[in-house]
Amino acid sequence: MEVLSSKGKKWIREMPLHLMMVPGILLLLIFSYGPMVGIVMAFQRFNATKGFFRSEWIGLDNFEFILQIPDVRQVFWNTIFIAFMKIIASLIVPVGLALLLNELRAKYIKRSIQTIIYLPYFLSWVLLAGILIDILSPSSGIVNQLLGIFGVEPIFFLGNEKIFPYLLVVTHVWKEAGFGTIIYLAALTGINPTLYEAAVVDGANRWRQIWHITLPGLTPIVILMTVLSLGGILNAGFDQVFNLYNPLVYSTGDIIDTMVYRMGLIDNQYSIATAVGLFKSVVSVILIMVSYKLADKYAGYKVL
């Protein structure tokens, strides 16, 4: 009896918590779980007139089709390589920028810089690609003119298959890093100022304060962002690559999404696209689970 009533009490106390989530859960059931029925397309030769339930079932043929594309391995490798470097750079650079910004004492300069570095995020890749082609041009681009002063021969950045992946990473950081700092700046506000005061009393300089207070304070959010971004290991940025690549850099710059896009141009292959999507999802699940466990084990931090 005693046990039951305490259990009942627990339920009554908990009830509001469950109720709070109902609206969100309903929306997700309709708009996220509903469309998941469409995952069956990955195992079908989808025919719109017949729909999801009467289209021809072909088992794993769609996956086999993807795997037999002659350069699929290269494309997968390119994707992972580019995406992985982007993930690393998108962690280090914004955290670094947030730390540097945090050290600025002049409030207005700090605010202005924060706002300015956030601007490129709002320009599309179509537009930025146009600008990049101009400034990286070997004949008239400003970058090569600057290099020319130091006696460097003009470099055809966009046509060089060795440079191209790194160019993608650098330009990605240029566009997104400022926006990425926002979340770390918000996290910095959560660090208790009394800790700094205590450190000053103990005679710690700025470096020590950053090392012993600021960085540990940011660790949870950094781990969180790492775990979440690892889920995107197979998304190397379609818009960016599509607007910048060309046949000269196919060997290092072609990624899964651009390959699927080129295939889609010839036919509306929704089954194939779904199969690719499902494959990506499975890889994401594995990576997120592994990184979640690692974070828990080594940093003692549960993301969820």
Add this chain to the structure above:
Amino acid sequence: MKVKTSIGRFVFPIFNYTFLIAFALLCLLPLIHVLAISFSSGTAAATGQVTLRPINFTFKAYEFVANKPEFIRSMIISFERVLIGVPLDMLLIILIAYPLSKDGRMLSFRRGYVIFFMITILFGGGLIPWYMVIKMTGLIDSIFALILPGAVSVFSVIILLNFFRNLPKEIEEAAFIDGASHWYTLWKIYVPLSMPAIATLILFSCVGHWNSWFDGIILMNRTEHYPLQSYLQTVVVQQGLIKMLTIQDTQLLLEVSDRTNKAAQIFIGALPILLVYPFLQRYFMSGIVMGSVKG
């Protein structure tokens, strides 16, 4: 030792200011370029002469935009979308993040919920089933088709629940002892204490609503119902020359290829969202929140 530190104290800020200002300038360049083009004459822009300063300064492109009712109409739709969408997003995010920030002892089935939410960011059925579901709900061609399907951002929920979790437990416990309900604790304690995080998520939500264009194109049935960024896609996207054009099509190409009008529309289209950040910045003032609690 002492000398070294003082040099460090002196040198580091200089390096820091120089580096950040240089990076900021680098980030400012593309926008200045767009602005310069929008204020230049058509010929100057078409010949690619314009870099960072307008050539043959003119307001013509802005007059063009001002005389375009479609532009203004779609901008109003975008404002509507943000004004309805962002508060709804935030409400849903907060209502989910609060329960999930409790540990398993205070919330039964917590793991089940977590898995339920995680699956939605990991798996998707793709474009077609998504469209079919929205069509079944009868939302097609209404503004709620742009708002409801993406209203629950699980990514934001995860960020917020992590912030909630790191709030000092003592305040909450004190509130419960005083007989406060969950509802009261959430709105009177959790939300005010998490304003930096919530401001961040408001920004993400605003940006998301303002910038998304693809859903408008797929879900709206008339150009008049497009939000601004869907409408601007027509302007921004390069007219693919892959298709053979007829004489009749060249008129279209002419309009699309006018770079000054393009630039003006891109700039005006981005302006409102650029202004949101400075406005929210006051919530990022380091230390204020936690300090006031502790004090």
Add this chain to the structure above:
Amino acid sequence: MKHQRIAKLITLVLVASMILVLAACSSSKNTQQETTSSQASDSVSSEASANPEISDPMAKYDPPITITSVRPDLGTNYKYDADETIDNNVWTKAYQDNLGINIKFNWVVPVEQYPQKFGVAIASNDLPDVFDVNMKDFKLLIDNDAIADLTSVYEQYASPLTKSVIEADGGLVLGTAKFNGKLMAIPETQSMLDNIEMIWIRQDWLKKLNLPMPKTMDELVKTAEAFVSQDPDGNGKADTLGIAINKEAISGALTGWADIAPIFYAYHAYPGGWIKDASGNLVFGTIQPEVKTALAALQDMYSKKLIDREFGVKDGTKVAESTTAGKIGIVFGAMWNSLWPLNSSKENEKDPGDWIAIPLVSSDDKPVLSLVSSPATNYHVVNKNFEHPEALIKMINEWVENTMGPNADKNKYGTTPQGKEVFKMSMFRIWGPKQNLEIYQTVLAALQSKDPSQLNASDKTTYDKVIAYQGGDIKNWGTAAIFGPGGSQSILEQVDKNNQWIFNEYYGAPTQTQIDKGATLSKIQNEVFLKIIMGKESIDEFDKFVEQWKKLGGDQLTKEVNDWYKSK
């Protein structure tokens, strides 16, 4: 224990979502059945009344029927009259008054967004009664068994005039809409000539450097050399770029602006086309030895800097920028290039480019031929479930009647005297095979006789523009350079007279191998072509490419294409 509970919860949630979706599915299916059944009963009654007049291609529906469709809008340039909308205009009124057809558009979106919106509509089986598709979607709809066989309604309902316009080319284009002998669409027939390209060259540079008009490939190369090395713009800098090529055109595909294909044609190579060989079989143009010769020539030209160094990176818009900026003197493109983008070069006060169209050149004494593919990019189709497939044919008859028939009112239904292109309100259009050439000839005759009184409104507009340009109004140069004396249509007139073209014999839908392997095959082609031209690979890589192409599905593709050709 705990795990079981979670598992239970998940199952519960999944079942709930399934039920939700299934319920939604079945409810929509029900309504669908209801509508089709109501449609069916409607049609029974209307068929009864329509039967007696079945032989009259213009018969009016009584009671009127409603047809659903979808369409792109007219762009923001189109200035609507006060009471004119896309749902209510001279064309919708003509359908209502003359045919008893009310047309209702389920959606109307910008041209640029149309393909995406339409792709979703196809895949979710959300199709209207009558609509337009491109070749790719056309094939998909046939595969999905979603559109109606129009063979008999075309025979029965197409007016003699309609048939004469559609089949003016001997039924070539109509043939592209036939699958297994069934006519599955009415193609929007168009001028085949207008896709043939020419050389646009800067006359002022030729004059300045005292060069003749190039008539052979050798002369063209020499001209390009002079343009690059002799500073034709006189600014003292070596900043001119030679021939411009846009990055989408590397494979030899025709994009209409800054293409590379005409250089291949000069060496009698036809990449991308299916050509008849000596034994009567179709072979793929891209892998023929002539292509190797052309690539070698291109490699040589690139090494001499006669081709823009960065051509692999620049798209059409970027090339247009360099052209307007006065960096380019030779470019291959379609007859409309003077309307875009060369007009900007002409209007550039700092360095106005005096462009003129000249015929393509050959590398030897054999005449240069252009590869011509089916010019139809648009197919008018009818939903399989629609009860009145003949309504499409009637609307096409109406188009022909109003724009080309003996009583046609072109000023009302075509282009108004104010220059408003009202014809765009009609979706179901077809054109004569030499439409623009005929305009040129009519306008030229009027110009020579100085008597425009016989011209209709749209031809008169063209006439006025040419006159205005001759009077010094540079804004009208774009039109004058096409339809004026010596304009780009005069080049096409010669091409037409001398039959200087070779037909791409394969005009069917993509074959299975094309669908499966097409992207891979064109990827390796683009890569190899670009690297050879830029000198990163030796010309002998071409032979390896041919082997690779055959192995990776090319042989299979050739077989499929020939099977299709023989069964035709």
